[in-house]
Amino acid sequence: KPEITMDVFEKHESKVRSYSRSFPTVFKKAKGYKLWDVNNREYIDFFAGAGALNYGHNHDKMKELLIKYIEEDAITHSLDMATMARGEFLKKFNQVILKPRNLDYKVMFPGPTGTNTVESALKIARKVTGRNTVISFTNGFHGMTIGSLSVTGNASKRGGAGIPLNNSVFMPFDDYVDSGSSLDYIEAFLVNSSSGVDLPAAMILETVQGEGGINAASYEWLQGIEKLCKRFGILLIIDDVQAGCGRTGTFFSFEPAGITPDIVCLSKSIGGYGLPMALTLIKSKYDIWEPGEHNGTFRGNNMAFVTATEALKYWETNNFSQEIAKKSEMMSAFVDFLVHEYPQLHGEKRGRGLMQGVACKNGEMSEQICENAFKRGLLMETSGPEGEVFKFLPPLIIDEEGLEKGFQIVEDSIKAVLD
Numbered sequence: 001k002p003e004i005t006m007d008v009f010e011k012h013e014s015k016v017r018s019y020s021r022s023f024p025t026v027f028k029k030a031k032g033y034k035l036w037d038v039n040n041r042e043y044i045d046f047f048a049g050a051g052a053l054n055y056g057h058n059h060d061k062m063k064e065l066l067i068k069y070i071e072e073d074a075i076t077h078s079l080d081m082a083t084m085a086r087g088e089f090l091k092k093f094n095q096v097i098l099k100p101r102n103l104d105y106k107v108m109f110p111g112p113t114g115t116n117t118v119e120s121a122l123k124i125a126r127k128v129t130g131r132n133t134v135i136s137f138t139n140g141f142h143g144m145t146i147g148s149l150s151v152t153g154n155a156s157k158r159g160g161a162g163i164p165l166n167n168s169v170f171m172p173f174d175d176y177v178d179s180g181s182s183l184d185y186i187e188a189f190l191v192n193s194s195s196g197v198d199l200p201a202a203m204i205l206e207t208v209q210g211e212g213g214i215n216a217a218s219y220e221w222l223q224g225i226e227k228l229c230k231r232f233g234i235l236l237i238i239d240d241v242q243a244g245c246g247r248t249g250t251f252f253s254f255e256p257a258g259i260t261p262d263i264v265c266l267s268k269s270i271g272g273y274g275l276p277m278a279l280t281l282i283k284s285k286y287d288i289w290e291p292g293e294h295n296g297t298f299r300g301n302n303m304a305f306v307t308a309t310e311a312l313k314y315w316e317t318n319n320f321s322q323e324i325a326k327k328s329e330m331m332s333a334f335v336d337f338l339v340h341e342y343p344q345l346h347g348e349k350r351g352r353g354l355m356q357g358v359a360c361k362n363g364e365m366s367e368q369i370c371e372n373a374f375k376r377g378l379l380m381e382t383s384g385p386e387g388e389v390f391k392f393l394p395p396l397i398i399d400e401e402g403l404e405k406g407f408q409i410v411e412d413s414i415k416a417v418l419d
């Protein structure tokens, strides 16, 4: 008999604010791309901890290494002091990620979460440029603390702060300007700024807006953004917290665009096992912080280093990218199918890699589809300013059978909602 029964759930969970509203059950166990609740119901995971579980739940090898590490009484907490686990991670990260890509970044551990890496990026960009404002983009999501929220383009999230948040200027993302590229619009703004008003310190953006509606920026637009940044001495920050670590097919989401951001923010799946970890990559020439200018008690989680090092082994061959690409094609074909087969959805295809979705008629419809999917054994979330997008974000290691099963549940849920 489960200890936490549904009675307990109803009594206590109704008092907390959490995902238990979207997924009203008590989860007990998880492996790979599946979870089970206390009633032994099985769920396929198309949510993957909002991108924190790219390598699935309880990865065998990572679990084994973690247990061994604890058994050996190795260092757990170290306040960012040098440890074996940290050293091994840095060695592997350099060998597998930075060196083959010819990237000259300093690595820093800004704290345990995505928000922490964004805060550190915003701070260093201000310090390097001596400028104040930051350009961010409509529907971008960067975190919940005051700095990261101030560059988040979501009205309801900003509303949580209760007061206007300053120091950010919002620009339209990619092709949101009907008459053409938003690059012209941004360029005009910067030209005006340089003839009097302050220029911004940085631009911060996601290449695929994870929370803002799975809007994927074109590679040409990203190249245009990089050019503008260079021309006006603005630091380019790519927030790869959700789209990075392979989600869109390559380790960094910006690789196919051929751009080199000044600062890169990573978190979520960098820890590999769902353990809190974040890192900020800063071009070496911009590493101007004095010791102690940015610190935090939970920087550099050693247990996350152990699993993160193992996770990087996925990137030692090209097969992982190919594997992701193959499954992304299946997902893309399924999204096309839904959009054409179910015109009542008013569906629009969104996303890239294993981060895709369908923007449908409104938030209510998309929510109903997710609710229905949950009842049928699939975890899936909504995205977008009105929650109008239902979003497919499975662990990258999901097999084709898992994907097919998930897709079937999505289609059955759509049918049930549209009937």
Ligand code: PMP
Pocket (backbone or CB within 6 Å): 050, 113, 114, 115, 116, 118, 141, 142, 143, 144, 206, 210, 211, 239, 240, 241, 242, 243, 267, 268
């Ligand atoms: N940036 C992006 C792109 C994100 O998707 C998120 C989390 N959804 C964050 C930053 C914030 O990360 P965290 O919740 O770990 O603070």
